[in-house]
Amino acid sequence: MDFGAINPTILIASLMVAAVPIMLAALGELVVxxxxxxxxxxxxxxxxxxxxxxxxxxHTGSPVAGFAGGAxxxxxxSLVFAFLTxxxxxxxxxxxxxxxxxxxxxxxxAGQGYNGIKPPATHAxxxxxxxxxxxxxxxxxxxxxxxxxxxxxxxxxxxxLRATRLGLVIRAVGENHEAAHSLGYKVNRIRLGCxxxxxxxxxxxxxxxxxxxxxxxxxxxxxGAGWIALAIVVFASxxxxxxxxxxxxxGGITVLQLNLQAAGSRIPVEYLSMSPYLITILVLVIMSxxxxxxxxxxxxxxxxxxxxxx
Amino acid sequence: MLKLEKRPTPSTFWQYGxxxxxxxxxxxxxxxxxxxxxxxxxxxxxxxxxxxxxGEFAFYLRGQLLVKAGPLILIAIGLALGFRAGIxxxxxxxxxxxxxxxxxxxxxxxxxxxxxxxxxxxxLGGAFGGWLWAMIPAILKTRFNTNEILVSLMLVxxxxxxxxxxxxxxxxNPDGAGFPGSRSFSSYKAASNPEIFAGSGLHWxxxxxxxxxxxxxxxxxRHRLGFQIKLAGQAPRAARFHGVNPARxxxxxxxxxxALAGLAGIFEVSGPAGQISIDFNQGYGFTAIIVAFLGRLxxxxxVFAGLLMALTYVGGEMAATNLGLPSAAVxxxxxxxxxxxxxxxxxxxxxxxxxxxxx
Numbered sequence: 272m273d274f275g276a277i278n279p280t281i282l283i284a285s286l287m288v289a290a291v292p293i294m295l296a297a298l299g300e301l302v303v304x305x306x307x308x309x310x311x312x313x314x315x316x317x318x319x320x321x322x323x324x325x326x327x328x329x330h331t332g333s334p335v336a337g338f339a340g341g342a343x344x345x346x347x348x349s350l351v352f353a354f355l356t357x358x359x360x361x362x363x364x365x366x367x368x369x370x371x372x373x374x375x376x377x378x379x380x381a382g383q384g385y386n387g388i389k390p391p392a393t394h395a396x397x398x399x400x401x402x403x404x405x406x407x408x409x410x411x412x413x414x415x416x417x418x419x420x421x422x423x424x425x426x427x428x429x430x431x432l433r434a435t436r437l438g439l440v441i442r443a444v445g446e447n448h449e450a451a452h453s454l455g456y457k458v459n460r461i462r463l464g465c466x467x468x469x470x471x472x473x474x475x476x477x478x479x480x481x482x483x484x485x486x487x488x489x490x491x492x493x494x495g496a497g498w499i500a501l502a503i504v505v506f507a508s509x510x511x512x513x514x515x516x517x518x519x520x521x522g523g524i525t526v527l528q529l530n531l532q533a534a535g536s537r538i539p540v541e542y543l544s545m546s547p548y549l550i551t552i553l554v555l556v557i558m559s560x561x562x563x564x565x566x567x568x569x570x571x572x573x574x575x576x577x578x579x580x581x
Numbered sequence: 582m583l584k585l586e587k588r589p590t591p592s593t594f595w596q597y598g599x600x601x602x603x604x605x606x607x608x609x610x611x612x613x614x615x616x617x618x619x620x621x622x623x624x625x626x627x628x629x630x631x632x633x634x635x636g637e638f639a640f641y642l643r644g645q646l647l648v649k650a651g652p653l654i655l656i657a658i659g660l661a662l663g664f665r666a667g668i669x670x671x672x673x674x675x676x677x678x679x680x681x682x683x684x685x686x687x688x689x690x691x692x693x694x695x696x697x698x699x700x701x702x703x704x705l706g707g708a709f710g711g712w713l714w715a716m717i718p719a720i721l722k723t724r725f726n727t728n729e730i731l732v733s734l735m736l737v738x739x740x741x742x743x744x745x746x747x748x749x750x751x752x753x754n755p756d757g758a759g760f761p762g763s764r765s766f767s768s769y770k771a772a773s774n775p776e777i778f779a780g781s782g783l784h785w786x787x788x789x790x791x792x793x794x795x796x797x798x799x800x801x802x803r804h805r806l807g808f809q810i811k812l813a814g815q816a817p818r819a820a821r822f823h824g825v826n827p828a829r830x831x832x833x834x835x836x837x838x839x840a841l842a843g844l845a846g847i848f849e850v851s852g853p854a855g856q857i858s859i860d861f862n863q864g865y866g867f868t869a870i871i872v873a874f875l876g877r878l879x880x881x882x883x884v885f886a887g888l889l890m891a892l893t894y895v896g897g898e899m900a901a902t903n904l905g906l907p908s909a910a911v912x913x914x915x916x917x918x919x920x921x922x923x924x925x926x927x928x929x930x931x932x933x934x935x936x937x938x939x940x
Contacts, residue, residue, distance in 0.1 A: 359924045359926075366923050368870055369871075372870070372871065372916045373920065379909035380913055498731060498734050505731070544742055552731075555731060556725045559727045559728065
């Protein structure tokens with residue numbers, strides 16, 4: 272195998288880009304799950320964000336508008352999920368699956384006629400001379416603004432969940448909805464808010480896939496990134512900074528296997544391209560083995576619906 | 582304002598009523614969608630739901646209904662047993678693919694021998710392949726407490742890569758001038774799965790689906806294991822006191838649904854699809870999830886649900902060729918159906934009360 276053809280500086284720089292979509296989606300899902308809701312529709316919301324962001328950016332010519340459009344579309348789709356699970360008390364697993372199936376169909380319907388178009392470019396933030404420093408210039412100062420925004424969002428979510436009243440309420444609702452309800456908190460409304468935040472983040476991540484990572488539109492463009500994001504939340508034990516680590520780890524694996532393919536490694540292409548999924552399974556096994564739900568640090572009321580019956 | 586009030590017992594009327602209401606609501610919402618796409622909604626709905634059964638080409642399309650419904654029913658019954666027990670196998674698509682690849686390998690290994698044992702061996706290979714692929718999440722769940730939803734889904738992507746490798750590599754037709762795809766099963770008599778009555782659309786997969794539905798119904802209603810499945814889903818704690826071994830139930834439900842998905846895969850590849858190709862799988866494994874819920878996780882209900890879902894496939898293709906409806910619109914339509922089903926189901930367990938002002 273020839274590792275010599277792979278430049279470590281470029282590898283690290285590109286893994287930071289590759290990690291952004293799953294990091295954003297996983298961070299959103301973390302907040303959703305912290306409030307006790309399991310939304311398995313991440314993949315569907317991501318791909319809707321990808322097409323909505325792409326269409327908006329192509330028509331307005333502005334990638335910023337594209338990202339906004341992706342986030343709004345993801346949030347709208349998650350609103351359907353929130354309405355069904357919080358007010359019609361549907362099964363969260365089944366509704367999440369429905370969201371993914373619906374999102375995949377709707378994105379491919381909406382994306383007709385957008386194949387082969389190039390979206391407006393998202394440029395690197397101009398850091399001036401800083402970008403010319405060897406290694407650090409490329410790795411730290413050579414990215415577009417979304418890479419920095421995603422890291423800032425991790426810090427923000429960490430701070431909100433840990434140090435604010437809002438964060439405490441979200442965690443209370445997710446750990447014990449009966450107790451939160453008897454303290455006078457509107458369990459269903461708080462969960463609705465968290466779900467919509469998660470949808471917006473997944474949509475944002477999806478928009479990053481179609482606007483920066485790929486960048487173009489093809490059917491099924493997210494290729495399971497939403498499911499990997501769900502796995503990263505488990506990997507991260509529901510802790511925001513570990514989401515960052517997890518996303519960089521998976522970004523690294525994705526980029527490395529693509530580089531190995533390009534470098535003409537002797538490992539067959541098929542085995543390389545299935546590796547991110549296999550490693551996800553492996554990580555899940557290592558994280559879950561020998562531990563119950565509490566040991567994993569999962570929110571106690573995760574996946575349970577709440578209905579205030581008087 | 583609206584308020585939900587829990588019913589003392591689930592409503593029998595709505596248990597049967599919800600699928601019907603959901604289908605009607607989907608037709609309305611789908612009609613709006615088709616109108617937004619610039620198509621005449623009434624023409625589209627008629628093309629999808631009426632023409633395949635009673636229209637001009639119904640003599641051919643009715644057969645197509647059975648062709649599509651067979652694998653959907655077969656997969657959905659397996660999934661429904663698991664869903665009832667609270668075991669979420671959502672990677673049926675992967676088990677379907679692996680079943681097809683292993684079953685086809687068995688048949689192709691014997692090429693060109695003609696023997697009546699080849700087809701049964703392929704069927705066994707298909708069921709074994711699906712079972713094997715489902716055992717991965719099952720064992721990981723029971724041994725390491727790993728989430729079966731994520732693992733079974735990840736394995737779909739792995740299975741798709743293996744399928745690509747099979748079609749372009751180890752199962753590629755050596756006489757195929759380098760084109761991807763295996764040898765054709767329709768021209769290899771011992772391994773083919775033709776229609777049992779010409780023009781009926783019924784092949785051995787359809788027969789297997791109907792037999793499985795009856796057997797699954799008996800299992801659920803008359804057998805101890807069926808009772809344990811239902812109990813584990815509704816009251817996991819009570820199930821443990823009753824002596825249900827959760828690990829064994831996971832292995833049984835996952836294995837059975839995997840084997841049924843694998844069966845559907847090999848019937849499809851040796852019959853309607855005709856060969857292993859990169860994209861012979863049409864997402865049946867995912868659509869079957871909708872079929873399972875539409876049939877209210879009941880084997881007999883699933884038979885009707887599978888036929889109805891097949892109608893949207895066949896009618897959707899008709900609408901695509903005759904009215905220029907994008908094929909993805911049918912996928913959206915199917916997704917909406919699941920939303921409405923889940924949403925309307927609230928009426929089974931809750932009553933909606935209207936009241937004025939705040940309370």
